[in-house]
Amino acid sequence: MQNVMVMAIVTGLWYWFSAGLAGYTLFRALKSPTFIGFCLGLLWGDPTTGIIAGGSIEVIYLGLVAPGGNIPSDKALAALVAIPLVLMSDMTIDLAISIAVPVGILGVFINNIRRYTNAFFVHKADEQAAKGNSKAIWHYATLYPLALGFVIRFPIVFVANLYGAELINKLLQIIPEWFLNGMSVMGGLLPALGFATTIFMIGKKEFMPLFFVGFFLIQYFEITTMGAAIFGLAAALIITYMGGFPRLNKESGNMQTSDAKASSKKISNEDAIAAMMREVD
Numbered sequence: 001m002q003n004v005m006v007m008a009i010v011t012g013l014w015y016w017f018s019a020g021l022a023g024y025t026l027f028r029a030l031k032s033p034t035f036i037g038f039c040l041g042l043l044w045g046d047p048t049t050g051i052i053a054g055g056s057i058e059v060i061y062l063g064l065v066a067p068g069g070n071i072p073s074d075k076a077l078a079a080l081v082a083i084p085l086v087l088m089s090d091m092t093i094d095l096a097i098s099i100a101v102p103v104g105i106l107g108v109f110i111n112n113i114r115r116y117t118n119a120f121f122v123h124k125a126d127e128q129a130a131k132g133n134s135k136a137i138w139h140y141a142t143l144y145p146l147a148l149g150f151v152i153r154f155p156i157v158f159v160a161n162l163y164g165a166e167l168i169n170k171l172l173q174i175i176p177e178w179f180l181n182g183m184s185v186m187g188g189l190l191p192a193l194g195f196a197t198t199i200f201m202i203g204k205k206e207f208m209p210l211f212f213v214g215f216f217l218i219q220y221f222e223i224t225t226m227g228a229a230i231f232g233l234a235a236a237l238i239i240t241y242m243g244g245f246p247r248l249n250k251e252s253g254n255m256q257t258s259d260a261k262a263s264s265k266k267i268s269n270e271d272a273i274a275a276m277m278r279e280v281d
Helices: 004-020 033-044 047-061 075-088 093-131 134-174 177-202 205-221 225-241 246-280
Strands: none
Touching: 004 033, 004 075, 004 134, 033 047, 033 075, 047 075, 047 093, 075 093, 075 134, 093 134, 205 225
């Protein structure tokens, strides 16, 4: 069912509901670009394109870390704007990826606005807690923040997807081809940046040969994703049963030895204190 209005409403409600964090079960999946692409693809009647677009956006954020809960980019907003543009317009996936990145950064500002305004509700909830008014606490702690989230989140995604496809199609006819090619090349490089960030976070040079083996297996032998997963699992099991990497095992052994020494030192201190107490008695 290809209905632009339905797509705009669904994506707007999706962004509001997923960002509301009203639970701790499936809300991470609701923010996954791959899952978003699959569901929006089903809604538009083209799940294959939706999954490809969502997966391409997902790899950008593979190494995404939110220190202290401060997100550096909102991948849910990026996916909910970029994926419908791919489905509803003539935009290529690489070009949509280059648009997803600045849109994701916009989501950070929206989240900061939500935090600043929610601080007011927190203080009000504290005041009602002092009065023992449980109903008002629920209003200030849950109902009002969710209503505010709807106001600041739903309209952005709704308007972007309601008018964005038609506007994008007109812009694609006006923008020079060399500029579109440059944006597509940049969009193709961004997933590689996501992989590079993940590799940097792993930070173990012993793992690098495995990375290159997997990369060139796919490039030269063109094995499928399922085949790569099977080979990766087999390699992980072989390394585990053979004792792992020597240097990593040595580091782990040193850490265990240090922990054992600290534990024995703690026990010795406790014994000394107990002996002193017995002497006092």
